[in-house]
Amino acid sequence: MAEPADAVSEVSSALAGATANVELPGLERVLTGIVGLDQVLRGGLVGGGAYLVAGRPGTGKTTFGNHLAHAHARAGGVVVFATVLAETHGRMLAHLRGYQFLAPELIGHRIHYVSVYDELTENGLQGVLTLFRRLVRERQATLLVVDGAGLLEDLAATQMEYRRFTQELQSHLDALGCTSLLLANRGPDDTHMVGTHLDGILLLANDQVGARDIRSLRVAKLRGAAHLGGRHEFAITEAGIEVYPRLESLPPRTAGPALVSERLRFGVEALDGMLGGGLLPGSNTLVLGSPGTGKTLLGLHFVAEGARRGERGMLVGFQEAPSRLVEKAEAVGLDLGRHVSEGTVRIMWDPPVEMPIDAWAQRLFAEVDTHHPRRFFLDSLNDVQRLMLEPERLFPFITALTNALRAAGATSLLSVEAGTILGPELTVPIPAAATTADNAMLLRYVELRSQLHRLISIIKVREGAYDTAIREFQIGDQGIEVASTFKSAEAVLTGVARHVAAGDPGGRGGR
Numbered sequence: 216m217a218e219p220a221d222a223v224s225e226v227s228s229a230l231a232g233a234t235a236n237v238e239l240p241g242l243e244r245v246l247t248g249i250v251g252l253d254q255v256l257r258g259g260l261v262g263g264g265a266y267l268v269a270g271r272p273g274t275g276k277t278t279f280g281n282h283l284a285h286a287h288a289r290a291g292g293v294v295v296f297a298t299v300l301a302e303t304h305g306r307m308l309a310h311l312r313g314y315q316f317l318a319p320e321l322i323g324h325r326i327h328y329v330s331v332y333d334e335l336t337e338n339g340l341q342g343v344l345t346l347f348r349r350l351v352r353e354r355q356a357t358l359l360v361v362d363g364a365g366l367l368e369d370l371a372a373t374q375m376e377y378r379r380f381t382q383e384l385q386s387h388l389d390a391l392g393c394t395s396l397l398l399a400n401r402g403p404d405d406t407h408m409v410g411t412h413l414d415g416i417l418l419l420a421n422d423q424v425g426a427r428d429i430r431s432l433r434v435a436k437l438r439g440a441a442h443l444g445g446r447h448e449f450a451i452t453e454a455g456i457e458v459y460p461r462l463e464s465l466p467p468r469t470a471g472p473a474l475v476s477e478r479l480r481f482g483v484e485a486l487d488g489m490l491g492g493g494l495l496p497g498s499n500t501l502v503l504g505s506p507g508t509g510k511t512l513l514g515l516h517f518v519a520e521g522a523r524r525g526e527r528g529m530l531v532g533f534q535e536a537p538s539r540l541v542e543k544a545e546a547v548g549l550d551l552g553r554h555v556s557e558g559t560v561r562i563m564w565d566p567p568v569e570m571p572i573d574a575w576a577q578r579l580f581a582e583v584d585t586h587h588p589r590r591f592f593l594d595s596l597n598d599v600q601r602l603m604l605e606p607e608r609l610f611p612f613i614t615a616l617t618n619a620l621r622a623a624g625a626t627s628l629l630s631v632e633a634g635t636i637l638g639p640e641l642t643v644p645i646p647a648a649a650t651t652a653d654n655a656m657l658l659r660y661v662e663l664r665s666q667l668h669r670l671i672s673i674i675k676v677r678e679g680a681y682d683t684a685i686r687e688f689q690i691g692d693q694g695i696e697v698a699s700t701f702k703s704a705e706a707v708l709t710g711v712a713r714h715v716a717a718g719d720p721g722g723r724g725g726r
Contacts, residue, residue: 242439245358245394248286248316249279251458251577254465255434255443261414262394264438265385267364269401270419275430275451276398279419280360281311282455283396285318288325292357295350296328299335299363304328316455327354331361340371340380347384351393358394365399382412403435414438420446424604427569432458448571459573463611468622479590479626481513482520485697489673489682494654496589498677499617499627501648504658508669509690510630511535513658514592515544515551516694517628521590522554529588529625530562531579533598537562547694561586572602576616583623591620595630596648610647617651633659653677671697 243262246253253259260266270276284294298304308328311317322328329350334342351359361367371377381397388395403418416435421428431446443465449458478493487493494500504510511532518528530540537555540562544551554560563582565575583591593599596613603609620627629652631645649655655675660667672685688697 244440245287246290247283248290249282249456249458250454251447251449251460252432252456254460255432255447255458256437257441257443260394261437261439263389263392264414265381265388265395265397265412266415266417267397267399267401267413268417268419269399269403269405271402271421272400274419274421275449275456276400276419277307277362278311278314278451279456280362280396280398281307282314282316284326284358284360285316285321287358288321289318292325293354294326294358294360295347295354295356296326296360296362297331297347297350298328299330299361299366300332304330313453314455315453327356335367335370340367340376343367344380344384344387348387348391351388351391356391356393358396359388360396360398362398363400364397365401368399378412385412385414403433419449427604429571429604448573450571450574457574459571459577461573461608462576462619463608463615465615468619470622470624479517479526480520481516482523483516483695483697485686485699486671486688486695488699489684489686489697490654490676491679491681494626494628495678496626497621497624498653499620499629499651500654500656501652501675502628502630502656502658503633503649503674504630505633505660508658508660509688509695510632510658511540511594512543512547512690512695514594514628514630515540515549518560518590518592519544519549519551519554522559523550525559526589527587528554528560528590528592529582529586530560530592530594531564532562532594533565533567534594535564537564547690547692549694561588567598567601570602572599572604572608572612575599575602576612580619580623583620583625587623588625591625591627593627593629595632596645597632600645609645610650613645613647614651649675 244259245262246259247256268276268279280296284296288294298307308317308319308322312319318326327350331343331346334346338345347359350356367380368377371380384395397413403420413436415437418433418435420431420433422431423429430449430451432449433446434442434444443460445461445464447458447460447464449456451457478487478491478495480487480493481490502510502513514530518530521528532540535543541552541555551560555562561582563579565578599612600609603612617627617629629648631648652675654673654677657672657674659670661670662668669688669690670685671688673681673683684700686698686700688695690696
């Protein structure tokens with residue numbers, strides 16, 4: 216007689232042999248149609264599953280359930296939307312009429328609103344279960360939404376009765392090919408009763424952070440499918456529910472074709488020489504400088520030079536409107552306006568108001584994916600930092616941002632404003648940016664004899680040699696002009712004028 220361990224081994228071997236040449240069926244996914252949510256769910260809900268959407272009053276559960284229901288009906292599905300004890304259906308729909316997701320022409324055809332309160336009070340949970348099964352079968356529904364499902368739990372005689380109800384509901388609807396969504400007024404710590412029986416739990420929250428109310432969604436459980444973990448902000452807009460997956464939680468983008476090795480020039484001869492011919496394709500460069508030193512203008516040079524060579528460019532900013540950027544560029548001889556009109560350069564501008572940082576990132580990469588820029592300038596990371604409510608996210612966010620730009624085939628320039636204008640000490644206000652940057656350059660002021668002088672230096676290049684000399688530069692009617700040698704900068708830094716041979720453009724002798 217075989218020992219117990221041997222018997223288990225024999226059974227395991229038999230099962231392995233029986234399934235070795237059998238292709239196991241995949242789980243059908245049901246798209247929610249809610250912006251960003253299917254990304255968080257990595258492809259939608261598992262068809263035939265039972266899901267709990269829990270949150271305190273005011274977190275957006277009813278809007279969430281209706282948005283999913285109407286999107287599902289628009290996609291060809293049939294929905295039964297059941298309310299337990301809530302406002303009348305007419306009043307609820309009146310509150311929803313401002314949302315773009317609403318499909319009034321489908322109500323009564325593909326979307327059926329019903330109340331189960333009378334059935335619950337007369338025949339209890341078993342009566343409600345029978346009603347759901349009949350409605351789903353008669354309507355051939357593929358989605359059941361139950362708004363106020365927490366009341367079903369409250370009116371159950373025992374916890375065991377409610378657990379049995381959810382388990383039977385799940386098994387019945389799965390057999391009928393219907394996915395179910397239970398909306399309940401519950402906090403994150405109040406979902407344990409039915410959590411083990413459900414295929415997924417989505418938690419909605421509305422928390423106060425400083426002076427702002429921040430809505431967030433978290434997938435606490437998703438059986439049989441991968442998902443993006445952690446909290447993701449969402450908003451209720453005219454479109455309905457919009458979820459903004461955390462940028463650093465998204466799967467890495469697949470890189471495009473191999474980048475050519477030709478360096479990308481600024482069109483500023485001496486600066487390009489300091490960089491060994493320009494920036495390596497796909498690299499990201501930090502431009503650190505005091506206010507007014509020329510960071511924005513340097514970025515305009517970079518994008519305009521690319522456009523002159525027929526390369527697509529993208530300018531992203533928060534402070535200066537597109538018309539102001541065009542005026543600034545054309546004032547120094549950069550023909551940016553023509554490149555914008557022709558579509559070679561695209562400007563994305565967002566006023567520095569309250570917005571979820573991941574909503575901004577989502578819009579940014581939508582623009583990147585349609586424009587395919589080879590040159591990218593972000594002005595500035597300080598504004599990105601101001602949008603970041605959780606400081607600990609800054610490093611992974613910037614890393615994900617620059618990696619995604621590289622994968623999209625863009626060479627990026629990112630400005631950072633230093634807090635000091637003059638003085639021997641210089642601090643990097645966003646250390647995470649310096650850590651992740653491939654290259655870094657510094658623009659600063661020095662004062663000599665009651666005059667300010669601008670200096671530029673390359674402080675980091677990850678690949679390749681570069682000129683470590685500090686150069687003086689000026690901003691004239693042709694934009695940025697960098698001295699061809701370090702001599703003028705040496706004179707400014709030491710306060711000692713040096714004799715320079717006639718015709719040397721890098722000198723300032725006799726001053």
